[in-house]
Amino acid sequence: MRGRLWAGPKRCLSDPKSVVFCHCGPGGSPYGVLMSTSPTSVGLGGDGDEIVAIGEVEHAFGVKLDKSHAAQWHTAGDVFASLCQALPSDNCGEDLWPRFAQVLTDQTGVNPKAIEKASPLLSQSRRWVYVADASAVVWIAAAGVMLALVGWAML
Numbered sequence: 001m002r003g004r005l006w007a008g009p010k011r012c013l014s015d016p017k018s019v020v021f022c023h024c025g026p027g028g029s030p031y032g033v034l035m036s037t038s039p040t041s042v043g044l045g046g047d048g049d050e051i052v053a054i055g056e057v058e059h060a061f062g063v064k065l066d067k068s069h070a071a072q073w074h075t076a077g078d079v080f081a082s083l084c085q086a087l088p089s090d091n092c093g094e095d096l097w098p099r100f101a102q103v104l105t106d107q108t109g110v111n112p113k114a115i116e117k118a119s120p121l122l123s124q125s126r127r128w129v130y131v132a133d134a135s136a137v138v139w140i141a142a143a144g145v146m147l148a149l150v151g152w153a154m155l
Contacts, residue, residue, distance in 0.1 A: 006080030039119040042076050043108030053063050053107045054079065060103040063087060076104060 057079065058064055063086035063143040065079070073079050080100055084092035101112035108123075 039116045040110065040114040041120045041123050042104055042115060043110040043123045044121050049107045050121060051105055056106060057083060057100065057103050060099070061087065074120060076101065076115050076118060076119045076121060079104065079121070081119060 007061075042051060054065060054067075054070075061083060063078075063083065065082045065086055069082060073082070082099065083100060084096075097117075098112065101115040105112045105115060
């Protein structure tokens, strides 16, 4: 019996959080993974919430992170590595990751168990940028209408 490409997402047996596309053999047993989904984003918007989240990490662990490398912080693992540098060497282990993920995601509501070291800090969805832009346009339009009314009333 020939193998077939299973066209839908399946849960990987070794990592139940991971959704993968498998090349399945007879009886549905996977031959190998063809493609994996990208890690879940921490969900920060780049609108200042990342500053709050980093501050909460510092507060929760009682440290100050070296922000000279902040421009290179692209993933949760990057921030975790900076946290580990700020902590005494015997305090940074894999058992620290769940607490770190919880604190980092408090602002976003993302499930901390879905966060990996490769998870991008910024949300993949940029819709909040458009919402903020639309809100600014509405406020500018409202201010313009108010100025027009004030100008008309002064005539």
